[in-house]
Amino acid sequence: MNADRLIKFELARLNAHLPERRISLKEALSLTKPQVPTRDGSVHSFKRKELEILAKLLPEADWEKLQLPIFIALEPKLGRGAAKVSGEVEAKVAAKLLGKEAARELLIYRPEVALLRRNLPTTTQYLFVW
Amino acid sequence: MSYKTAVIGDMDTTTGMALAGATHTHVHVKRDETLAKLNEFLTSDEIGLILVTHRVAEELGFEFRQMMRTKRLLPLVLRIPDKTGYVPKVDELQETIKRTVGAEIVVKKEGG
Amino acid sequence: MATALAVSPTRMELMKLKKQLNLAQRGHDLLKEKMDALVMEFFEIFRKIQESRTKALEQLSTAYRALTNCFALMGTLETVQAARETRRELQIEISSRYLMGISIPAVEFGEIQRNALTRGYGLHMTSSVLDEAAREFERALGLLVELAETEAVAFAIARELEKTKRRVNALEYILIPRLKGALKFIMMRLDEMERENFTRLKRIKAIIEEHR
Numbered sequence: 001m002n003a004d005r006l007i008k009f010e011l012a013r014l015n016a017h018l019p020e021r022r023i024s025l026k027e028a029l030s031l032t033k034p035q036v037p038t039r040d041g042s043v044h045s046f047k048r049k050e051l052e053i054l055a056k057l058l059p060e061a062d063w064e065k066l067q068l069p070i071f072i073a074l075e076p077k078l079g080r081g082a083a084k085v086s087g088e089v090e091a092k093v094a095a096k097l098l099g100k101e102a103a104r105e106l107l108i109y110r111p112e113v114a115l116l117r118r119n120l121p122t123t124t125q126y127l128f129v130w
Numbered sequence: 131m132s133y134k135t136a137v138i139g140d141m142d143t144t145t146g147m148a149l150a151g152a153t154h155t156h157v158h159v160k161r162d163e164t165l166a167k168l169n170e171f172l173t174s175d176e177i178g179l180i181l182v183t184h185r186v187a188e189e190l191g192f193e194f195r196q197m198m199r200t201k202r203l204l205p206l207v208l209r210i211p212d213k214t215g216y217v218p219k220v221d222e223l224q225e226t227i228k229r230t231v232g233a234e235i236v237v238k239k240e241g242g
Numbered sequence: 243m244a245t246a247l248a249v250s251p252t253r254m255e256l257m258k259l260k261k262q263l264n265l266a267q268r269g270h271d272l273l274k275e276k277m278d279a280l281v282m283e284f285f286e287i288f289r290k291i292q293e294s295r296t297k298a299l300e301q302l303s304t305a306y307r308a309l310t311n312c313f314a315l316m317g318t319l320e321t322v323q324a325a326r327e328t329r330r331e332l333q334i335e336i337s338s339r340y341l342m343g344i345s346i347p348a349v350e351f352g353e354i355q356r357n358a359l360t361r362g363y364g365l366h367m368t369s370s371v372l373d374e375a376a377r378e379f380e381r382a383l384g385l386l387v388e389l390a391e392t393e394a395v396a397f398a399i400a401r402e403l404e405k406t407k408r409r410v411n412a413l414e415y416i417l418i419p420r421l422k423g424a425l426k427f428i429m430m431r432l433d434e435m436e437r438e439n440f441t442r443l444k445r446i447k448a449i450i451e452e453h454r
Contacts (some may be wrong), residue, residue: 003262003263003265003266003268003269003417004262004265004415006266006409006413007268007269007272010269010272010273010276010409011272013343014276014342014343015343016343017340017345018340018408026369033335033337033414035337038340042338042340042345043266043337043338044339044340045337045338045339045348046339047348047350048350066324074279076268076271076272078279078391080274080275081278083365094255110278113282114282114286115277115284117282117283118286121341122339122348123342126279126341126342128267128272128275128276129343130272131336131337132333132335132352133333133334133335133336133337134331134332134333134334134411135332135334135387137384140401141311141322142306142310142360144325144340145309145322146305146306146309146325146330146375146379146382147379147383148325148326149309149324149325149328149330149372149375149376149378149379149380150330150332150379150380150382150383151328151331151380152332152382152383153331153332158268178334178336178349179334179349179387179390181386187312203345203347204336204347206336206347206390206391207390208386208389208390208393210297210298210302210386211302212306213306213309213310215299217314220360223288223291223393223396223397226396226397226400228398229400229404229436230284230400230404230407232404
């Protein structure tokens, strides 16, 4: 069992269906089927209910700046259970939902990740940076 | 993609669901017929959800469980109680939890 | 099975093994992080199922009662006939979404098709009990569609969790101990060889001294 191959294989599995590109909240709201194409040719759909939640949390001017899905990044140097939300508007909306202060990027811990995921299960995605 | 719904159960269940908009219904009488119908629903490209009553699922027994294990992602299959409210004692979900997460839960409680 | 790793006790091997161990530990961390996330998602979906099931079953009971009522007041045959002739057809929208690489269904209540002729139940006069039964079942169906999606997601997560747990265990209980064992073996042998060399050198030195 080669450890190097194992990591590559596992990462490939985790990242296979990541979106090929993201779309803004504004664009998502305008589509009848809000979704993004995934790297492997499939699609990842957003639930309208979540788009509405996000729209309420941000001023309309920010709707075209918010890129979906919002990535919740996990990386080894953050330590177990910690995650990062990057992107100014992404961090802003996540912070607002969590009742925290916003910054350019947001560091969150397990219970906060859980809360984000509970409210935005389709508009957030895990990103493993290993 | 748009899909339709199918129901397999007794007269009450199928009637009620038909009123609500289920497209395909089958009233269970004989085991072989029902299994054949279920297979038809499972292999149909236009059906997205099949509702089956717990009673019928139990009566179909092993074959039913087999079909559930080997079926494709779609259609989704959901077991529901009929008008008697009968729900089997063994809950598949609970069993699945015990199997996969059972140990985890204990560890988490102690470790915090 | 450290002994099964046929390694020659050289410094090269030592370096290779240290690198392997490092990678294995990184892989272990990655999988543990994944598992943590999966467990969290699972607990969340499980909670949703409980809620969803309670609501759906309650509504279903109500619907069955309304139907029984309808049977009693309108007649069983008439009700069944009306159901057969109903023009309403539920369409559900199912597409895919992804969670950590696993495909799960995204289900939304779609359009309810209505035949151009009539929204009702064929040519019969619609009775209010029939309407009520239909309405309650419609509500129940909506909740059941939600429940079906939630259960499908739960099983998908459970399956992935099992797979991941197995891989974590393989690393934790087989590969990493194997690597550590081999590492320890090499280090011991290298130490031993160094000591032997040292002793040998001392002896040689002593002999040289003697012959001076």
